[in-house]
Amino acid sequence: MASIAAAFCFLVGIALTGYVGLIVRSELVYHHKSDVLSEVNGVRARLELEIGRAVAHGLGLRDYLAEFEGRAFEPDTFRNIATELINANPGIRSIGIAPGNILQAVYPLAPNEGAVGLDYRSNAAQWPAVEQAMRSREIVVSGPVDLVQGGRALLVRIPVYPARYTSQPLAERTYWGVATLVLDEVKLLASAGALSVPEGIRISVMSKPEDGGAPERLFGDAIPAGVEPVGAPLLLPGNVEWQLLGYPVEGWRSTGREVWITQFVGSVLALVFSVMAFLLISEIYRARSIALHDPLTGLANRRLLEERMNQLVAMCDRSGVGFEIFYVDLDAFKPVNDHYGHSVGDQLLIEIGRRLQNQTREYDTVARVGGDEFIVLTPGNMRQAEKETFVARLSERVNAAFQFSGAQIDIRASIGSAGYPMDAATISDLLRVADARMYAQKARSKPSTSNVPEGGVPQAG
The missing domain is CATH 3.30.70.270 (Reverse transcriptase/Diguanylate cyclase domain)
Structure with missing residues (x-):
């Protein structure tokens, strides 16, 4: 009976050691996830700030365009203003102006000459976002899209509704056209710090389809199968909701010095002092529970x-x-x-x-x-x-x-x-x-x- 009791206590001690190891591993994973989530939230805040800055510049452009109500559009003046906007925000790749939904001016013109004269209503890829902005009378962010001249970009559609008199309600204004800001993907992510996160961490931006379908990766690296990322919502103008996800390349950290020490000490105590180890671990956890x-x-x-x-x-x-x-x-x-x-x-x-x-x-x-x-x-x-x-x-x-x-x-x-x-x-x-x-x-x-x-x-x- 003594041998059976000793063997039973030894097995209990080993089981407790394994349980403590799981707790330690869970704590390591929890703290690792908290660290990665902190980085993700930082990138999210900076990305929203960068997009918000671009939108703010676009609102200034909208006020400028509203002055052309009832008179001809002036391309030369637009080029001067567009130059200042792009210099102030390097993330803006180009700016397009489309009175009556027909693209009349693009800055810089090269390599965008071929786009001048485009009627958005005849372009199945771009018309839905323009139409949404026109109907909602609000800014709409769409994309990212692959550009003909190379690279990928976000498109910020800014509808222009000039006021015929001071304080005219927006619902009563007449549609003039749309301005489009093309935001460079790489520069946008770099400005938000998504390309300079700590070594071993990867950031991805995923879409959230309205129909409940599978999310689509928009920016960043593909998430490997079996990896559970941490994430935070990324809210953009036009009721666009994306998900910013982060994960470690080598998986969540669940091993380390703490785990090895716990297993070694627990095994030794279980082997030499099985009964004492069982009582001691129980007392330690009871005291910790009382204390915290x-x-x-x-x-x-x-x-x-x-x-x-x-x-x-x-x-x-x-x-x-x-x-x-x-x-x-x-x-x-x-x-x-x-x-x-x-x-x-x-x-x-x-x-x-x-x-x-x-x-x-x-x-x-x-x-x-x-x-x-x-x-x-x-x-x-x-x-x-x-x-x-x-x-x-x-x-x-x-x-x-x-x-x-x-x-x-x-x-x-x-x-x-x-x-x-x-x-x-x-x-x-x-x-x-x-x-x-x-x-x-x-x-x-x-x-x-x-x-x-x-x-x-x-x-x-």
């Missing part, structure tokens, strides 16, 4: 949350991409404890933690930082509309009624958000900003006691 996780909900605690925020701050210093936090505070937790008891209150906290986790991504962090206070940490900065949508989704899910042992408890939570580095330069200041916004929402939404139903639990913070 909330014992009631199993969520990250404040210490683990601050560690991850410090990591994201360090990444932001390198990439310029920050993160968002969402401070969630229950408005009715104390009355629930008083009315139903602490055991029900504990189950409510566990349920709130589960609801928050269901609304977040794998690499987001949900932490319990106080009695009825939670913080959701999301890497990457959100636009205001994205943040409002996310807060509304969290609020809707958290505020759903909680049922326990036949009792139905209405829940209401206040949520305050803040972004790093836009709202604060330090983590402590960021937490204060989110906390203040949460309390401001609590003050706005706090109901009067006259609205409390007879026999109900008051919703008071």
